[in-house]
Amino acid sequence: MTIQVFIESPVSLPLWVGITLLSGAFLYQLCRPFAAVKEGRGWKALLLLAFALASAMVIWVGDNNLLFTLPAFVAVFLLCTRGDRVGRLAVSVIFFCLMMAVCALIDTYLILFDSYDVLTRLVRPAVFGLLDLGMRGSLPDAPVQLPRRLWRLVLGLAAMPLCALVAVVLLTAQKYESAAVDRVAMSQGAVVLPFVLLTALVLLRAVLVLADHERLEQSNRLAELRAVYYEGLQREQTGVRTLRHDLRNHLTALRGLIERGETGRALDYLDRVADAPALRGVRRFCENETADIVLAAKAEGLEQRGLTADWQIALPAVLPVADPDLCALLGNTLDNAIEAACRADDKRILVRCRADKGMLMLRIENALTGEETPGLATTKADKSRHGFGLAGMREIAARYGGTLETRAADGRFELVVCLPL
Numbered sequence: 001m002t003i004q005v006f007i008e009s010p011v012s013l014p015l016w017v018g019i020t021l022l023s024g025a026f027l028y029q030l031c032r033p034f035a036a037v038k039e040g041r042g043w044k045a046l047l048l049l050a051f052a053l054a055s056a057m058v059i060w061v062g063d064n065n066l067l068f069t070l071p072a073f074v075a076v077f078l079l080c081t082r083g084d085r086v087g088r089l090a091v092s093v094i095f096f097c098l099m100m101a102v103c104a105l106i107d108t109y110l111i112l113f114d115s116y117d118v119l120t121r122l123v124r125p126a127v128f129g130l131l132d133l134g135m136r137g138s139l140p141d142a143p144v145q146l147p148r149r150l151w152r153l154v155l156g157l158a159a160m161p162l163c164a165l166v167a168v169v170l171l172t173a174q175k176y177e178s179a180a181v182d183r184v185a186m187s188q189g190a191v192v193l194p195f196v197l198l199t200a201l202v203l204l205r206a207v208l209v210l211a212d213h214e215r216l217e218q219s220n221r222l223a224e225l226r227a228v229y230y231e232g233l234q235r236e237q238t239g240v241r242t243l244r245h246d247l248r249n250h251l252t253a254l255r256g257l258i259e260r261g262e263t264g265r266a267l268d269y270l271d272r273v274a275d276a277p278a279l280r281g282v283r284r285f286c287e288n289e290t291a292d293i294v295l296a297a298k299a300e301g302l303e304q305r306g307l308t309a310d311w312q313i314a315l316p317a318v319l320p321v322a323d324p325d326l327c328a329l330l331g332n333t334l335d336n337a338i339e340a341a342c343r344a345d346d347k348r349i350l351v352r353c354r355a356d357k358g359m360l361m362l363r364i365e366n367a368l369t370g371e372e373t374p375g376l377a378t379t380k381a382d383k384s385r386h387g388f389g390l391a392g393m394r395e396i397a398a399r400y401g402g403t404l405e406t407r408a409a410d411g412r413f414e415l416v417v418c419l420p421l
Helices: 002-008 013-031 041-055 065-080 085-109 116-136 148-170 173-177 179-259 263-274 289-304 323-343 389-399
Strands: 308-314 348-356 359-367 403-409 412-420
Touching (some): 179 323, 289 323, 323 359
């Protein structure tokens, strides 16, 4: 049916191809901030073609083309994009609703105008171009990043315009059997289709707002770690000033002990002074400031809990990994390891992290306690501020095209994260 309309249209084939690709290009540009396209020109070309063909689909109130377009478009979209699967599915449904609402409005209600075939094809890229232009100023440069719990919420909300679209397009096929039904179907479409279009645009805006909120939350977590780090620095500086102030008294006491021949007590006194936190200095783990802040804060927590850690860290000052993501990976893997080590007899934690040969590699090893919760979920009561879970860390790894693997053997638990840089 659709192909026949194209062939009989007064629009020439080259012009139709150009107009169709233009619509696809506008939609592709609008979609890029919401879904990460796989590397390679082939994937980008295939996704652009999917947008072009879907937006060129002839669809009207009472038509069944919608039923065949939906699975094909969603399948190609998932194939060409990467990242959280739930998020990609949610974005594909939103864009499908947006495209089909525009196409159904144009194909159904422009039939009263002359040159219907030409007009319906020219209006498509005009509408999609205006949408792209209208939203461009508020779109981020990089694809938005949301945790899976928020993507599930967006997917659930996206079901509303999809159901409304299906209802008004597919369930009005009997319009051709009765003039009264036709009038009702046309009236429903005039109300529901603009609602579907508006809802899809609002959902895209909601995704941007949620992404901004999530970035703010992650920045706040990093700021809290920075505060802990700088509080430690301030305590050490205060200790240095106190030690410098008391140095004369310490020397006087040592002199008195040595003059009385109490060498043993003098040595013990020296050991206590040498063990003062002010003399231990600030430990530097690596050149990367974010990683250094997180590791320093966690190292202090380790010492306070009586745990020991074997550190080997080699990270450059600049990494192509967002600070909140790096903070989440390091901080939460160490939080889980510390929590497990506190319950185990073996108090040792092994930490290896380096950037080498185009890969960021993180390896954390700790003792098993036999009380591990599914997905490494936290056992603390306040789950909003503690624990991240294996799913959250896998999400970060997948977003960068990396992997997260776990292994439990010989009484030890090992977590390994590899991210391509």
